Amino acid sequence: MAKLVIRRLIYMVPTMFAISVVTFLIIQLPPGDFLSTYIAELSSRGDAVDTRLVEALRERYGLNDPIYVQYYQWISHIVLQGDFGDSFLYRRPVADLIWNRLGLTIALAVATLLVSWAIAFPIGVYSAVKQHSAGDYAFTFIGFLGLATPNFLLALIFVWISFNYFGQSVGGLFSPEFADAAWNLGKVLDLLSHVWVPVLIIGMAGTASLIRVLRANLLDELRKPYVTTARAKGLPEWRIILKYPVRMALGPFISTAGWLLPSLIGGEVLVSIVIGLDTTGPLLVEALISQDMYLAGSFILILATLTVIGTLLSDLLLAWWDPRIRYAEG
Template identity: 35%
Template sequence: MLSYIIRRFFHLIPTFLGATLLAFVISQLVPGDFFTQKLLEPGVRPETVARLRAMYGLDQHWTVQYFRWMANILQGDLGLSFSGNQPVNRVIGEPIMNSMVLVVFSIILLWLISIPLGVYSAVRQYSLGDQLVSAFAYFGLAIPNFFFAQVIVLLVFVLRSWTREAFGFNEVILPVAGMTSSDHSSMNWWEQRWDIFRHMIIPGFVVATASIAGYTRVLRGQMLEYLSSDFIRTARAKGLSERKVTYKHALRPALIPFIAGIGGILPTLIGGAGLVEVVMSWPGITPTFLNALNRQDIYVVLGLLVVSSILLMIGNLISDLLLAAVDPRIRYD
């Protein structure tokens, strides 16, 4: 196993170099650069723009820029963001953490919802409940996240109108944007956690719904396969309760693909929650990435790609190792 891990580690190096080179080349193919827009500012002389480009090394050949960037990466420095002259590590650090918080929450929510639903659908196959679960799951899969988030925000506003009419209560019950309340800094530690949790509810739920369909269907399929297998018949024949048969004997092996997929979550964590972060103003990776992409703040874009490709490679490795750990049929020696 150890030799396998070492071998995999050495395979990561050319993959990483190839990925960064490809990303860098693609970034160079895009016309213009961060300072092109400055050319349209009345009052800014073209020689000033040329000087700024030289200051950040953008006037040099892309190969020179790439090797300088690579040399810095090896020292743990992802370069400078042109916007505000700030280190990329600093610019992307907090958004990565914020996205992780949201994604972890949505994954927990996803499991909490999809595992019981998957089990229910399998145990009550073709029942009305099974059909309803499938319908709702596919609805979640089909509706775009950013739109669904707005629909929920709208529902929150409608609910406020209703509570105002009914009880004279004119407040929204859930925060409709952001990660913290404006008086967050004056709260104690527990109140702050609770505040972030409340802000996470809408975006976390929206992100989770997109995957509920897939997870529920996979688990349902796995469960059905195991429920009709010999060892389950044996368990039933031994007189075990149906509850034990379902949850102890069938569910455990059925969860293997989910556990093996934990490694795959790593890059998802940094990939962020997508456009939901933008419309809900969650200070995560997606707004940072889109903003940098729009401005052609390339070292921020590349920095995010580097971190996510490293996590993707480590995640894949963990997935493979976990698979070997939970499935006795797989060995890497």
């Protein structure tokens, strides 16, 4: 197991390098840069553009250098000094802008993951064991509905319902009185009272697909000979199901930890915009639109890193869970 962990950690180094290169290429890909967007914006408003100032800025941010020099500047500052550069848009260091939002995003992702598991596990097991029962059909119906409904639509419906029928505007993760307050018990409780709405909305599709996957896997496993063997031993049925087939069917549950983060980031952007969450999504979109390259690049890099770490963790969890993986790779 230790060998496996070390090998996986070593694999992460080239992966991270590749990700940083791709990230940098992506943020360089659109024609022009932040300054050209900025100039375009100024001139469209009829403001005079001071070309000398622009040239000075270009020089200062190294925008005239060849791309590999720019990449080296960028990545070496991050790795060696933890300096993600400045945001053009906010004229502040990127690091000041992102950590709060990243914290919220990660908290939301983890909460969504746990809630998805907690909902999907009993329903998936029930649906498979009681296949073709009324309960199974009901959950299947709800599950398909959840799979087919886009998150942002769900968010819109939710906003509309709570505004129309309860006269409440949903938005944000905090009540206004706590929004700018320092962290304290009250703020945590306030967060908890708000967080379930986005968690349910964002987690809906993932939960539904987890139910489908668990049900399908478990149905396969329930017919395997080892289940008959366990029955032939004289074990009670529920104990057999939980110990053998459920265990085999749980692999996908663990793998989700790895791919959940990127899918959450993608799915969450629109939801966050609709219900006004201060997560990474809206800021990332804004940064991309205005070609705020250091801000966008830092987000993409950090989220990609988190995804790689998430994949690593889920791989290690799987190896711990399934001895076949452990022995094949150990």
